Amino acid sequence: MxxxxxxxxxxxxxxxxxxxxxxxxxxxxxxxxxxxxxxxxxxxxxxxxxxxxxxxxxxxxxxxxxxxxxxxxxxxxxxxxxxxxxxxxxxxxxxxxxxxxxxxxxxxxxxxxxxxxxxxxxxxxxxxxxxxxxxxxTAASSSLNVSSALNTTATGVVLINDQGKIVFANKSAPVSTGPNGEEKLDLVFDVDQPLAEWLVECRSHDIHAERTWKRIANKLPGDENRRLFDVFASYEKGSEAEVVITLFDRTNEYSPEEEDLDFIAFAAHELRGPITVIRGYLDGLNDELSQAMNSEQKELFNRLIVSANRLSGYINNILNASRYDRRHLQVHLTELSLADIYETIADDMKLRALAQRRLLSVNLPPSLPNVAADLNSISEVLGNLIDNAIKYSNDGGSIEVDATVNGDFVEVSVTDHGIGMPANVIGNLFHKFYRSHRSRETVAGTGIGLYISKAIIESHGGKMNVRSVEGHGSTFSFSLPIYATVADKIAKTGANNQQFVEHSSSGWIRNHGAIRG
Amino acid sequence: MAIHSILIIEDDRFIGEMYVRSLQKAGYSVDWMVDGNDGLIAARNKPYDCILLDLMLPEKRGGEILQILRGQQDLIPNTKVVVLTNFDQDEHSRLAMEHNADAYLIKAEITPKKLLSVIEKLSAS
Incomplete structure (x- = not known):
């Protein structure tokens, strides 16, 4: 040893x-x-x-x-x-x-x-x-064709040069050719063009950078062959391919959540059951008991009705916000008069104003041109704005709803003479779940109403505006395209666009239409 | 086509009873089925003027019932179908369903009083 x-x-x-x-x-x-x-x-x-x-x-x-x-x-x-x-x-x-x-x-x-x-x-x-x-x-790599090899994988690979041009994209990459022959990535991000913004940032600050985006779709929901990706991008300054984007196809993993497990839709279904019964019997009992109730009881009864109606409105707001966030929100533009739109919520609004002692004056003359609007959505917006005006004004205060023609648009405004807002609040007003510090203490609400209202108006091609003076009140306004100015476009874009004309020839009635609680 | 007889297919007891109560008060003859299978059998066995159809039903979904009654051929040409649901369907399935129905209503958005006015409208058309 x-x-x-x-x-x-x-x-x-x-x-x-x-x-x-x-x-x-x-x-x-x-x-x-x-x-x-x-x-x-x-x-x-x-x-x-x-x-x-x-x-x-x-x-x-x-x-x-x-x-x-x-x-x-x-x-x-x-x-x-x-x-x-x-x-x-x-x-x-x-x-x-x-x-x-x-x-x-x-x-x-x-x-x-x-x-x-x-x-x-x-x-x-x-x-x-x-x-x-x-x-x-050695023998194998010398005869290997990299691009044909990459075409056999389900993972997308895209190379972008320092001019921002796509120099290589394999078969699995969601890339389409534009009208001028240039290739572009088909990705629907939550906010506008974060990839381009990230690239601008990289070019000014970085030599090497990496970034990941999860659950990015290549198409809008409902489109054929929609795929969902985890997107990984790497940036290398001075490289032949400045940006390498790898797209991992996660459709099988994400799509069941997207389509089947629509939690909010199921939750709303459950909540709406009891609301149906509450609203139904309140309405019936209000008639049946009207002789027996004294004026105070009648007022309290009205509050019950108004509260139940609001509850139902909140659920619609939440459903629409969820649809909008998942890009499911679709508006069906038809030719409508503003008076008809308001008519669908008039009873409810009058009751709300009455229950909270506000003077609601609605001035939507029949002489106004018809607008291109989704009846259900716009009545929801109008309801949200009037409801806010009621909430953020004082006992006995007046609320005015007016409309004027402004170019190709009709502008509808809802004015209150209530508490108003300081300028720093206005900037945040349309953010989801935003509620101003003060209103959190005094006024009930979800902070989702203005968020979805703005989204709906913008889906119509209109704009939402707000003017406010603290202590003097606020005016919220929205614009809708005059139907005559967009009729051709609506007819042409058809169902391919997010907006399409509703075919009412079959004669069915929707409560998104003429009938609404 | 005047409406006199109405079939309600609705699994929620409170909602079903509420509709039965107000429709009977208004003078209609009303049958009420709680599950989808019974509802479909009733709809095929008796010629109703109007069917109020819920979607989220036990045994057989409202969508299936509508498909059987109106999908291939119209088995109930003399009957008006009102889809009544609280489930927020996606746009695609809702449009498909509206195609086979005479009205499509969100239950939480209507009161029995409004329902009566819809039925009156359908009755007049």
Missing amino acids: EVKQSNNKSAKTLFLKDFWPLYKKRVLGLVLALQVVAGLAIILLFMSIDRQNPYLGWGLLSAIIIGQLVAAYVLTSAILRPLHDLSKALVHVSGELTAETPPSLNDDYYANNNLRPLLQQIYELASKNTDTPTAEK
Whole structure:
């Protein structure tokens, strides 16, 4: 055992650097020995010339020359052998095809000249570095067509150059060709163009950057072949492909959540059941008991009705906001008069104003041009604005609903003379769940009404505005396109657009239409 | 076509009773079925003037019932169908259903009084 250990030790003490001194010493020794032999031979030659024997002289000269040639060959071979073995070893690990066999470490020759550690090191480095191509790999990669290989994967790969142009996109990448032949990525982000914005930021600040977006669809809901991706983008300044975008197809994972597990729709269904009964019986009992109730009881009864109606309105707001967030919100534009739209919520609004002692005056003359609107959605917006005006005004305050023609639009305004808002609140007003600090304490609400109202108006191609003076009241207004100005467009875009004309020829009635609680 | 007889297919007891009560008060003859299978059998066995059809029903969904009654051919040409639901369908399925129905109403959005006015309108058309 001890012997073996000492053997191992002696083997270990042999370093790579031990080769060179020994090799140099031996080469020098051999070369010097050759010189000495050659010198002695020449001296011998001169001595023989002295004896005037030309045959002996020529014979010796020939022997010296032949001897020198043989010695030079043997010497050179001996000196070059380590170099030859190293080169053979390197050729072997490089994977190049060769007829020569690689040097074997077990050869005693390597033990004598300290070359073994060097060869061992070469073989070790080669086996560690698996990236070193072997003969087969080299042959394969040289004939590999990267783009055709990438076309077989379900993962999208897109390369974008520093001009922002797509220079490569594989088959799975959601890319379409535009009218001018340029390729563009089909991705529907939550906000406008975050990829482009990120790129601008990268170009100004970064050398290398990475970014991930999850659950990004290539099409709007309901479109055929809609896919959902996790998008990974990497940026490298100065690279041939400045941006590499990898799109992992997660459709199977995400789409069940999107379509089947529509939690909010189910929750709304459950909530609406009891509301149906409450509203139904309140309405019926209000008639049946009207003779028996005194005026205070009647007022309290009205509050019950108003509260139940509001509850139902909140559920619609939440459903629509959820649809809008998932890009499911669709508006069906038809030709409608504003008076007709208001008519669907008039009873409810009058009751709300009455229950909270507000004076509601609605001035929507029949002379106004008809607008292109979704009846259900716009009545929801109008209801939200009137309800807010009631909430944020004072007892006995008046609320005016007016409309004017402004270019191709009809502008509807809802004005109250209530508490108003400071300027810093107005900027946040249309954010989801935003409620001003003060209103949180005094007024009930979800903070979702203005958010969805703005979304609905913008889906119609209109705009939402607000003017307010703190302590003096607010005016919320929205614009809707005059039907005549957009009739052609609506007819043309058809069902392909998010907005399409409603076909009412079948004669069915919807409570999104003429009938509404 | 005047409406006299009405079939209600509705699984919510409170809602069903509420509609039965107000429709009977208004003078209609009303049958009420609680599950989808019974509802479909009733709709095929007796010629009603109007069917009030819920969608989220046990045994057989309202959508299936409507498909059987009106999908291939109109098995009930003399009957008006009012879809009454609280479930917020996606646009696509709602439009498909509206195509086969005479009215499509969200229950929470209408009171029995409004329902009566819808039936009167359908009755007049």
